[in-house]
Amino acid sequence: MLGYGDPAGYRPLREAIAVHLGAARAVRCTWEQVIVVSGSQQALDLAARVLLDPGDLAWVEDPGNMGARGALIGAGARLAAVPVDREGLNVAAGVERAPGARLAYVAPSHQYPIGVTMSFARRMALIRWAAEAGAWILEDDYDSEYRYTGRPLEALQGLDPEERVVYIGTFSKVLFPALRLGYLVVPPDLVDAFTAARELTDRHPPTVEQAILSDFITGGHFARHLRRMRLLYAKRQATLIEAADRELFGLLDVRPADAGMHLVGWLPEGVDDREASRHALERGVEATAVSLYGTAPDKRGGLMLGYPAVDEDEIRAGVRRLASALEHIC
Amino acid sequence: MLGYGDPAGYRPLREAIAVHLGAARAVRCTWEQVIVVSGSQQALDLAARVLLDPGDLAWVEDPGNMGARGALIGAGARLAAVPVDREGLNVAAGVERAPGARLAYVAPSHQYPIGVTMSFARRMALIRWAAEAGAWILEDDYDSEYRYTGRPLEALQGLDPEERVVYIGTFSKVLFPALRLGYLVVPPDLVDAFTAARELTDRHPPTVEQAILSDFITGGHFARHLRRMRLLYAKRQATLIEAADRELFGLLDVRPADAGMHLVGWLPEGVDDREASRHALERGVEATAVSLYGTAPDKRGGLMLGYPAVDEDEIRAGVRRLASALEHIC
Numbered sequence: 068m069l070g071y072g073d074p075a076g077y078r079p080l081r082e083a084i085a086v087h088l089g090a091a092r093a094v095r096c097t098w099e100q101v102i103v104v105s106g107s108q109q110a111l112d113l114a115a116r117v118l119l120d121p122g123d124l125a126w127v128e129d130p131g132n133m134g135a136r137g138a139l140i141g142a143g144a145r146l147a148a149v150p151v152d153r154e155g156l157n158v159a160a161g162v163e164r165a166p167g168a169r170l171a172y173v174a175p176s177h178q179y180p181i182g183v184t185m186s187f188a189r190r191m192a193l194i195r196w197a198a199e200a201g202a203w204i205l206e207d208d209y210d211s212e213y214r215y216t217g218r219p220l221e222a223l224q225g226l227d228p229e230e231r232v233v234y235i236g237t238f239s240k241v242l243f244p245a246l247r248l249g250y251l252v253v254p255p256d257l258v259d260a261f262t263a264a265r266e267l268t269d270r271h272p273p274t275v276e277q278a279i280l281s282d283f284i285t286g287g288h289f290a291r292h293l294r295r296m297r298l299l300y301a302k303r304q305a306t307l308i309e310a311a312d313r314e315l316f317g318l319l320d321v322r323p324a325d326a327g328m329h330l331v332g333w334l335p336e337g338v339d340d341r342e343a344s345r346h347a348l349e350r351g352v353e354a355t356a357v358s359l360y361g362t363a364p365d366k367r368g369g370l371m372l373g374y375p376a377v378d379e380d381e382i383r384a385g386v387r388r389l390a391s392a393l394e395h396i397c
Numbered sequence: 398m399l400g401y402g403d404p405a406g407y408r409p410l411r412e413a414i415a416v417h418l419g420a421a422r423a424v425r426c427t428w429e430q431v432i433v434v435s436g437s438q439q440a441l442d443l444a445a446r447v448l449l450d451p452g453d454l455a456w457v458e459d460p461g462n463m464g465a466r467g468a469l470i471g472a473g474a475r476l477a478a479v480p481v482d483r484e485g486l487n488v489a490a491g492v493e494r495a496p497g498a499r500l501a502y503v504a505p506s507h508q509y510p511i512g513v514t515m516s517f518a519r520r521m522a523l524i525r526w527a528a529e530a531g532a533w534i535l536e537d538d539y540d541s542e543y544r545y546t547g548r549p550l551e552a553l554q555g556l557d558p559e560e561r562v563v564y565i566g567t568f569s570k571v572l573f574p575a576l577r578l579g580y581l582v583v584p585p586d587l588v589d590a591f592t593a594a595r596e597l598t599d600r601h602p603p604t605v606e607q608a609i610l611s612d613f614i615t616g617g618h619f620a621r622h623l624r625r626m627r628l629l630y631a632k633r634q635a636t637l638i639e640a641a642d643r644e645l646f647g648l649l650d651v652r653p654a655d656a657g658m659h660l661v662g663w664l665p666e667g668v669d670d671r672e673a674s675r676h677a678l679e680r681g682v683e684a685t686a687v688s689l690y691g692t693a694p695d696k697r698g699g700l701m702l703g704y705p706a707v708d709e710d711e712i713r714a715g716v717r718r719l720a721s722a723l724e725h726i727c
Contacts, residue, residue: 069573105435109599116471121451137597141446243399245604267467269439273603274575 068274074266075258076103076250077277083284084236084250092211093221094234096252102261103272105247107209107237111135111172114233114251115142117264118170118203126161126171130361132179135172135207144170148362151178155185158192170203171196175223176211177327180360180371184325190223198229205233210240212293213375214326215301230254238280240328241293248276296375303374303382304330310386318393319370329373331357335397340368346392352385398604404596405588406433406580407607413614414566414580422541423551424564424582432581432591433602436574437539437567440581441465441502444563445472447587447594448500448533456491456501460691462509465502465537474500478692481508485515488522500533501526505553506541507657510690510701514655520553528559536562540570542623543705544656545631560584568610570658571623578606626705633704633712634660640716648723649700659703661687665727670698676722682715 075081081101088094088101104110111134119125121143127136129148136146147165150157156173171193175185185193197204206223214220224232237249253261265271283289304323307330311321319332332354334340340356347354347370357369374382405411411431418424418431434440441464449455451473457466459478466476477495480487486503501523505515515523527534536553544550554562567579583591595601613619634653637660641651649662662684664670670686677684677700687699704712 069575071574105599105603108597112598121473134597141594141597143451244401244600245399247599247601247603264471267438267464267471268442268598269435270574270577273435273577273606275606276603 068278072271072274074271075099075262076101076272077274077281079285080277080281081250083281085252087284087289088222088234088236088252091219092208093219093225094252095225096234097255099258100252100255102251102253102258102265103277104249104251104265105269105272106239106244106249107207107235108134108138109268110235110237110249110251111138111205111207112141113261113264113268114203114205114235115139115144116268117257117260118205118233119144120169123170124165124168126156126165126168126173128156128173128178129363130180130357130366131172132174132207133360135205139170139172150363151181151183153183155183155189156193158189158196162196166200168200168202170205172205172207173223174207174209176208176220177324179207179209180329180331180355180357181369182322182324182327182329182331184220185223190226194223194227194229194231197227197231202231203233204231205235207235209235209237210327211236212241213297213300213328215297215304216325220326224252233257241296242280246276246280248272248280300328300375303377303379306379306382307372307374307386310383314386314390315393318390318397321372328375329371331369332372334368334370334393336367338368338397340370343368343370343393343396346395347389350388350392352389352392354389398608402601402604403592404601405429405592406431406602407604407611409615410607410611411580413611415582417614417619418552418564418566418582421549422538423549423555425555426564426582427585429588430582430585432583432588432595433607434579434581434595435577435599435602436569436579437537437565438464438468439598440565440567440579441468441535441537442471443591443594443598444533444535444565444581445469445474445500446598447590448535448563449474453500454495454498456486456495456498456503458486458503458508459693460510460687460696461502462504462537463690465535469500469502480693481511481513483513485513485519486523488519488526492526496530498530498532500535502535502537503553504537504539506538506550507654509537509539510659510661510685510687511699512652512654512657512659512661514550515553520556524553524557524559524561527557527561532561534562535565537565539565539567540657541566542571543627543630543658545627545634546655550656554582563587571626572610576606576610578602578610630658630705633707633709636709636712637702637704637716640713644716644720645723648720648727651702658705659701661699662702664698664700664723666697668698668727670700673698673700673723673726676725677719680718680722682719682722684719
């Protein structure tokens with residue numbers, strides 16, 4: 068276990084991940100399709116380098132994940148910003164603006180930053196486009212472990228009969244980011260390419276953590292941890308919604324979310340979300356402006372509100388301070 | 398320590414590495430110039446991506462490290478194979494064949510695979526070329542911790558007043574490969590570029606190992622470990638040389654090495670080293686053919702003999718079996 072390992076990762080961990088994803092997210096794969104990586108950032112970087120040639124066009128959600136844009140640009144891709152609405156990625160807009168794209172990057176379970184879940188209709192439209200265009204879909208499922216209402220939403224990956232989806236997951240949000248462990252689930256005929264690429268970029272993931280994590284999952288601790296955190300985060304989200312209803316009426320429209328680790332509060336028309344974010348920070352509340360993640364300046368401003376890492380008293384106090392900040396500018 | 402960390406690595410570890418390198422290898426740097434990476438393979442991959450544009454020409458040693466070639470090719474570089482002789486890289490040949498190269502990859506302390514140490518004259522010639530050409534030197538110092546005779550040889554990095562050397566080191570050989578920890582020492586004005594690149598490829602190295610390794614070094618355990626292993630490996634090398642003198646006369650010319658973790662034995666003229674390697678393996682001796690690492694087919698064949706991982710009885714028994722294998726084909 069101390070010598071050079073398999074570039075695709077420690078086999079027992081790959082097996083444990085495959086079992087977990089099959090049950091939790093309806094991801095269809097064998098353990099051989101699982102490539103262990105150092106977090107989702109490496110998954111993005113590897114996928115961009117393996118799937119795209121320099122100059123290739125890629126759809127990215129707008130607003131969307133900046134780390135993903137960076138990885139795609141770093142691999143030489145050109146980006147087409149495709150708008151996101153309440154159903155998720157606007158596939159028709161993507162087809163119209165950039166029909167020749169080789170890849171679409173999406174976070175369909177819980178869009179980052181605005182939090183919508185991609186509708187079934189849009190999922191099928193995306194899958195159909197990818198099949199016709201011979202393009203890849205990069206599905207980033209970064210925090211789907213935390214789902215609070217209804218039954219878990221199946222991954223896009225499990226819906227695609229053409230196997231054009233490369234699925235990305237991470238342990239950073241459910242365990243801790245400094246661990247640097249995540250995974251790719253790739254179509255069977257891409258396993259060799261991804262494994263070879265991994266070997267040339269940094270050989271393989273560190274072995275000891277993989278072995279520990281593998282035991283943690285197969286021993287049932289991971290599932291217990293998820294259940295406990297899910298309950299806690301659901302409670303914290305409820306507290307945030309309740310406090311927002313009470314204190315932020317007319318200032319910030321905070322919508323509940325089925326999943327994930329943050330909510331978005333929408334500001335009144337004409338209020339600049341970066342200015343609102345600055346005022347909030349002055350009062351000790353971290354609320355990132357949604358407009359930082361997109362290119363369309365005329366969209367309604369929004370603030371991202373994280374709640375898992377704060378207890379209920381802090382949530383209530385924070386909401387009061389946020390209200391005070393927003394009263395100054397709304 | 399569980400949250401997202403510095404892409405350049407855990408500061409106490411960077412400081413410990415800078416101190417160690419300054420003392421052990423005369424590498425001139427501050428801790429800010431140290432970038433912690435997941436082994437030397439990632440160092441190569443990052444350096445290739447940051448320093449080279451697709452299509453740029455790079456000198457590689459011939460014979461030389463295949464993982465390095467792979468990383469350079471993966472970043473889109475074109476390779477110029479530059480021959481290595483008993484003084485190391487033949488700089489004049491490089492200048493003649495590929496004067497417009499943007500980078501030269503060298504392992505000057507202990508060339509891989511043939512084990513020579515780059516002479517002082519060649520080092521200065523390389524440094525002069527890089528300064529005139531505005532090119533980079535990638536110095537791979539993969540096993541220089543193990544030096545058995547004379548005073549430690551200074552790194553090329555410390556000799557260059559123009560700061561054109563990017564220095565790569567690893568803990569894989571002195572600790573264990575599955576740890577996946579190594580480092581780059583970059584010129585001051587490249588620190589930001591390398592840090593940004595690291596953030597986009599996989600964020601940062603895992604934190605817990607870095608903290609443990611940092612304590613291991615500053616607590617004096619690393620230095621003690623090196624001293625102990627150096628004595629052990631020197632003894633094993635001596636046993637191998639002695640057994641070779643006794644059993645392999647006329648079959649394999651085994652030269653001692655000042656440093657490193659393998660020796661090279663040179664076969665008689667006209668003997669195919671891949672065939673010799675196969676015969677050795679049939680008798681349970683792993684001896685990789687040097688010709689696998691190079692492009693020039695008419696070079697004299699050689700076998701790489703590793704000795705650190707085998708005790709003295711195994712070394713003597715192995716040499717006897719190797720002699721038996723070579724008697725069949727020499």
